[in-house]
Amino acid sequence: MSKGLGTTVGRSSRRRILRLAGGGITMAALGAGLTGCEDELATGGEGSTPPPSSASPEDGKAPADGKAPEPLWTKSTSAQTYGDNDELVAVDGVVIASGDPLAAFDGATGEERWSLRDGAVPGAPLLLGDGTLYLESGKYDGSVAGYVPGSGKEAWRSRLGKEYRQPRPVAVDGEQVYVIAEILEADGSSHTNVIAALNSGTGKVAWKEQRDLGTQQNGIHAAVQGRYLVYTDFKNNLTVRDTATGKQVWTQKTTKTSYGPFVVHQDLVIVPQGQRLQAFALSDGSEKWSVRTEEFTGFREPSLLEDVLYIADSSRTLWAVEPGTGKKIWQSTALKDASAQVPRQFVKVGGTLYGATDLDKQGGIHAFDAKTGGLRWTFNDKSGDYHSWLVATDGKRVYALHGKKLHALPA
Numbered sequence: 001m002s003k004g005l006g007t008t009v010g011r012s013s014r015r016r017i018l019r020l021a022g023g024g025i026t027m028a029a030l031g032a033g034l035t036g037c038e039d040e041l042a043t044g045g046e047g048s049t050p051p052p053s054s055a056s057p058e059d060g061k062a063p064a065d066g067k068a069p070e071p072l073w074t075k076s077t078s079a080q081t082y083g084d085n086d087e088l089v090a091v092d093g094v095v096i097a098s099g100d101p102l103a104a105f106d107g108a109t110g111e112e113r114w115s116l117r118d119g120a121v122p123g124a125p126l127l128l129g130d131g132t133l134y135l136e137s138g139k140y141d142g143s144v145a146g147y148v149p150g151s152g153k154e155a156w157r158s159r160l161g162k163e164y165r166q167p168r169p170v171a172v173d174g175e176q177v178y179v180i181a182e183i184l185e186a187d188g189s190s191h192t193n194v195i196a197a198l199n200s201g202t203g204k205v206a207w208k209e210q211r212d213l214g215t216q217q218n219g220i221h222a223a224v225q226g227r228y229l230v231y232t233d234f235k236n237n238l239t240v241r242d243t244a245t246g247k248q249v250w251t252q253k254t255t256k257t258s259y260g261p262f263v264v265h266q267d268l269v270i271v272p273q274g275q276r277l278q279a280f281a282l283s284d285g286s287e288k289w290s291v292r293t294e295e296f297t298g299f300r301e302p303s304l305l306e307d308v309l310y311i312a313d314s315s316r317t318l319w320a321v322e323p324g325t326g327k328k329i330w331q332s333t334a335l336k337d338a339s340a341q342v343p344r345q346f347v348k349v350g351g352t353l354y355g356a357t358d359l360d361k362q363g364g365i366h367a368f369d370a371k372t373g374g375l376r377w378t379f380n381d382k383s384g385d386y387h388s389w390l391v392a393t394d395g396k397r398v399y400a401l402h403g404k405k406l407h408a409l410p411a
Contacts, residue, residue, distance in 0.1 A: 068367075068377040071407040072397065073110035078103055079404050080122030083358070083388035084221075085261055085301070085345045088401045089126045090394040091133070092150035095408075097390075097401050098122055100138055104152060107394050110408060114152030119145075121168075129172030130200065132156060136168045144169055144179060144198065158203030160196055167196070171222035171229060176200055176243065178229055180217045183210065193217040195231075197246060207246035225264040228282045232262060238271060240282060250285040261345075263304040265323035270309065272299035277311065279326060289326035293317070303346035308370075310353060312342045318355075318373045332373025340366060340378060347393040349411040352376065354398050356391035360384055365391055365400045365409065381405055 078099035081087040087098040094104040094113050102119035105112055118138035120126070127134040132146040132155055144167055146156030160167045160181050167181035176197040182190035193215060196208035215235060222231035228249065229241045239251040256273040263270045268279045268288055277291040277299050293299055293313045302311040308329065309321040316336040320329040335342060341363035343355025353370040357363030364380035385403035392399045398409040 066377055068379045069409050071379075071381075071400075071409055073408050074381075075105055075110045075112075075406045077105075077401070077404050077406050079401055079406070081387060081390060081401065082123040083390070084123070084125065085390065086125035086127065087123065088390040088392045088399065089128060089133070089149075090392040090397075090399055091128055092131075092148075093394070094150060095392060095394070095399045095406065096126060096133070096149065097406060098124065098126055102135070102138070104149065105406065107397055107399070107408065110406075113150070116147070116152050119147070119152075121166075124168055125170065127169050127172045127177070129177070130174050132200070134169045134172050134177050134200075136166065140166060142166060144177060146177075146200070156200065156203060158198045160194075160198070160205060160208070164194060165190060168217065168220075170220050170231065171224050172200070173224040173243065174200075176206055178222060178224070178243075180211075180220050182217050195241070195246065197243065209241070209246040209248070221261060223262070223264045223269075225266075225269075225282060228264075230262075230264055230269050230282065232271065238269070238280070238285070240269070240285070249283070252280075252285050261301045261303070263302050263309060263323070265304055265307075265309070268323065270302060270304075270323060272302060272311065274298045277302070277321070277326070279323070291319075291321065291326045291328070300342055301344045305346060305348040305353070310346045310348075310355075312344070312355070314342060316340070316342055318343075318368065320370075320373065330371075330373055332368070332375075334368070334373055334375035335366070338375055338378075340375065344388075345391055347391050347398065349393050349395060349398065352411070354391055354393070356389040356400070358388045359386065360389075360402070364389055364402075365398070379407070379409060381407065 077097050079097040080099045089096050093107050095107050096104045101115045101117040103115045120135040120138050124136040133149045134146050137143045143157055143159050148155050163184055164181040165184050167179035169177050169179050171178040177200050179196050183192045183194055194208050194210050197206040199206050219234040220231050227243050229243050232238050236254045238254050240249040254273050267282050270279045279288045297313050297315040300312045302309050309323040312318045318332040341357040343357050345356040347354050351370050353368040355366045364378050366378050367376040387403040390401040398411050400407045
């Protein structure tokens with residue numbers, strides 16, 4: 001997929017297998033080589049010891065270093081996730097996890113605020129734009145819908161056309177919702193797909209462009225930056241289109257298939273590709289900078305927070321990088337020192353960086369000093385659930401989703 005790297009020393013994470021299977025790729029197609037779990041190198045191995053935990057801090061305050069908090073609240077949810085970062089969002093006082101029914105919980109109390117059956121396809125992205133939550137319809141009726149996040153009320157609905165099957169939103173900006181859909185043949189089969197823009201005010205189709213034969217409608221991850229729509233896919237393609245017309249600005253092959261998030265910063269798109277982290281100009285695809293990690297080590301998924309790029313590699317080193325130049329701000333080996341698992345999603349509140357890991361062993365939600373990368377504590381619910389952890393924040397609390405358990409932690 002186009003959201004970063006899920007490969008560690010020649011193996012694939014279980015998160016990626018679950019995500020690919022959820023996206024419509026059969027296990028047979030994945031092959032026997034993708035059945036292994038995360039490497040010992042990245043997870044810390046069987047003999048690792050997680051950091052200590054303690055009782056909840058006073059008055060909901062963040063705990064001292066080394067002491068993980070108890071949740072402010074925990075709720076069972078209908079979550080059905082495949083490990084992508086955009087399957088958990090916190091907005092307008094609620095926290096929402098992809099699932100059926102789609103449910104929103106009050107961020108402060110954990111009480112259910114609204115629930116929507118067939119609201120979204122489990123595993124599909126929860127896209128936020130201009131105060132609206134955009135979803136692929138869980139009714140599989142060919143529509144894309146927009147809802148008010150705080151209330152769950154429908155605010156917008158659009159259809160690409162009867163000749164297209166199940167348009168899936170992949171990105172959104174202030175004016176348009178960008179979707180990928182299969183192009184139907186007369187016999188109901190599909191061999192090609194289309195990328196299109198729907199006007200977020202009227203729902204009308206602004207433009208649509210057929211993608212190349214052999215491309216897939218699943219496995220797309222995208223972002224919008226100004227006049228550029230950027231996306232990557234299973235076929236090692238990095239593509240940029242003009243948001244006004246849909247015309248392709250440029251496309252090029254990446255050296256590694258990207259299975260997780262990339263980031264955009266100003267005029268750059270930054271993509272992890274195994275041992276290299278590369279930045280390309282949005283205007284023409286020229287390489288602007290490149291950072292290399294150790295031999296036999298791969299970069300994981302990046303996050304861009306407050307103009308700092310945070311990324312971990314499979315040797316359990318955490319990096320903070322200037323996104324405009326690739327210059328290293330700091331590196332931390334705190335994960336390696338603690339035999340802790342590598343995070344692949346980050347959020348930041350104040351001076352604390354929170355990272356969510358893949359599998360449960362030696363993982364969970366890590367809290368780091370954002371200035372140094374020092375590991376403060378790790379929260380784990382000890383459920384042993386095989387799902388990846390997901391993390392989101394509203395600036396007041398940090399929300400951790402693990403399987404069907406949603407936890408609110410003090411920020």
